[in-house]
Amino acid sequence: MPLNERLSAYGKLGVARNERKVNLASNGVGYSDNDNGVYGAVGLQYALGQNLSLVGEYERYGKQPEIGAKADVVSVGLKVGF
16 A cells, blocks of 8 residues: 555465474473464555665564464565566
């Protein structure tokens, strides 16, 4: 969705399948868990030129796990068109 000549906003919606595995080699104890949840993201894109944009995004991958990586991601990057 364009906000002005150079700035636009976007959203994503879908389903996330997450799998977590923890193995402690020293004593052979392991843990495994998986779940399905809603995937959602919102972002902004700022055009620096015709084929170059700066992108910032917040993503949420399903439920917050008890063990393992968090379900939230914030990223900033450059998008190059070919």
